Amino acid sequence: MNLYLFIDTFNWYEDEDAYLYTRVMLGCYKGILRRQLDKNITFHKTVAYGVAVNATIHIIAHLVNIERYHLSQSKQAGELSNKLSGIGKSMNETYLNPIRNYDTNTIIEILTTIAGVTGLLITVSLVLIMTSSTEIIIKSFYEVFWYTHHLFIVFFVGLVIHGMGQLVRGQTAQSLLLHNVTYCKDHYLEWETTAQCPLPQFSGKSPAAWKWVLGPVILYICERLIRFWRFQQDVVITKVVSHSSGVLELQMRKHGFQMEAGQYIFLQCPLISQLEWHPFTLTSAPEDDFFSVHIRSVGDWTEALFNAFGAEEKVFKEPWKLPRLAVDGPFGAAATDVFQYQISVCIAAGIGVTPFASILKSIWYKCCNLNTELRLEKVYFYWICRDPSAFEWFADLLCSLEAQMVEKGKAHFLSFHIFLTSWDESQATHIALHYDEKVDIITGLRQKTFYGRPNWNIEFRHIAENHPSDSIGVFFCGPKTLSENLQKMCKWYSSADPRGVQFYYNKESF
Structure with a gap:
């Protein structure tokens, strides 16, 4: 109802002639909202820091829990904890404590579980992604940053599987009907001896991470499909200029390409890499009958591009001998x-x-x-x-x-x-x-x-x-x-x- 009322009121202010001059005055808000979208990288970094902080809390909490599970197997633990830890050692019994024996190495024990293996995998992936995203790595070793950042695929796959380990377990709904925890918690010595307190049954919670991941993954796949479609479109290189200042100018045409001043594109050269897309600001104007970029040789990829176009040796190449380029964009900018x-x-x-x-x-x-x-x-x-x-x-x-x-x-x-x-x-x-x-x-x-x-x-x-x-x-x-x-x-x-x-x-x- 709130959503309907919002849309109805919005359309009212948007369409009514009485508010025409108000809309003229307040039209600047569109620009303000667009400027917030220009801060997408700042938002991306903020989310990353949030993930890192919460992941650290999550890992520390699990380490504390594992240690407590382990201590529950010891004689120093209370009788109820000992009783609960002993459940599952007989046939046809479920268990609550994932650490089955006090005389065991908890690290090795956990790393043999689905939760432990995937937890380690996504933690290592997250550490590599964040450490390779520092400014010095991006500027000096962009390819290291680019490839390492794609460990997010490992991270998300591991995240979906992680919950299948069902490390944290709880009493089943059926067991709760038969085993009244309010009464039986204080009468654990009567378990299995009275009908009022049968032995409790336990199970892990069904994994739910996929529900959080599904939406963003679908959006990401759609974006990849759009980029693949753009990759298939022909880009005609109309002019190549090697400037004396070590800058390569590429003038191109592409069917349906429309730009605004100040925008940028992603450029890929399949001859150099089938995976890498690099951002370059457009240096042409929308009024030109072509679009262009100026590229300085400052890294491995740009050096390879210079060589592919013969810019280093200043060798003239026939148009049909020039390497193929793929263009994605243009994209907006402030x-x-x-x-x-x-x-x-x-x-x-x-x-x-x-x-x-x-x-x-x-x-x-x-x-x-x-x-x-x-x-x-x-x-x-x-x-x-x-x-x-x-x-x-x-x-x-x-x-x-x-x-x-x-x-x-x-x-x-x-x-x-x-x-x-x-x-x-x-x-x-x-x-x-x-x-x-x-x-x-x-x-x-x-x-x-x-x-x-x-x-x-x-x-x-x-x-x-x-x-x-x-x-x-x-x-x-x-x-x-x-x-x-x-x-x-x-x-x-x-x-x-x-x-x-x-x-x-x-x-x-x-």
Whole structure:
């Protein structure tokens, strides 16, 4: 009844003309809810920590219980415990105590049971999954993380079987009708000698873990089937570019592929691995007639991909000789909301610049298309990097965008702020000698590069003063420490007056 009333009331507010303007004002909630879904990895980690904590409690509790079962066989235990432990030693008797003999090794005894073997298996699986999910392993040995994470299959299978061991046992319903525990507990010496207290019968509880696992497993299988279907779809590689900065650019087409700026895809190369799918941010714009990714050689899989495409030797390959690629996606990301604000601030650190290639391209297309209604009025783009040459392809993109914006008379729309955090003495001398030139010596942009790290207090204060009553979306992709600082800045410089400037923080994470 509650569910019906909720749906009925929801439809009422959703459809009634009287609430049209209310829906216009409150439409932003859709974006807020979507941003919560963008935190799927944070949610995933939180669940994992919860599993680890509860698994630890579960294991410790069982170890304590096993020790108590064992002590119940000893002479130091009470008479009732001894009596209960002795049940099951004669024919046609069920048992309550899984430890059948005091003179036994409890560890070996338990490891010969279904509950013990599966318990050990799922514990080892969980430990391997969590220890291989640390940041250092993911960054340096991604394949180790990827393959080890698939031990979740062993974990779930073991979890379903685990309860079949029926380690914790209770009195059967039929036995409870004949054996009144309230009376017989205090008259255990009369067991088997009176009709009022026959010997109790015991059994384990039917396993129920499958009920909890079934729903998620069905959803997972559906997701795998969708990925397999997408794997079968043809991907046409239209262009391969090997950039001098050690970056491989792949331009592709796929039937029915539709994307938004800032989204990402999963890429698989069957020639390298039939199982591995790796996420890459799309660097093309939705307005392009292709979709593209830029891949740096930073691990075993990406190095193998470079070799497969002949990028290391810079060997030209005929299109039919190129390895097959499979694409799953695209998938949403926080950065897709960049067009929902009047003012957007895009901040990238190092390789975190990749999602903004697609966004900046799309901004240019929308600015140049007179038929496009664009809510966005101004974009501030910040890029903090140690070595721009490592992302030469992106610097080239910025130069092209800047030149095109100037040509269209929209130079004010996009404001670049490039910060170089590392340079040597020879570079400093070269920079000083060419400082008065019209374009920056490092990036080739009209807007000069800053040296050092940005003072975010000054930057946010400047933006807040320029836009005293606007909603400003802040989009960031980069390290966690900087993310926390930027989030604080957004809260600090948002006006207490809802009519004043408001900063809304969005972090890219996948």
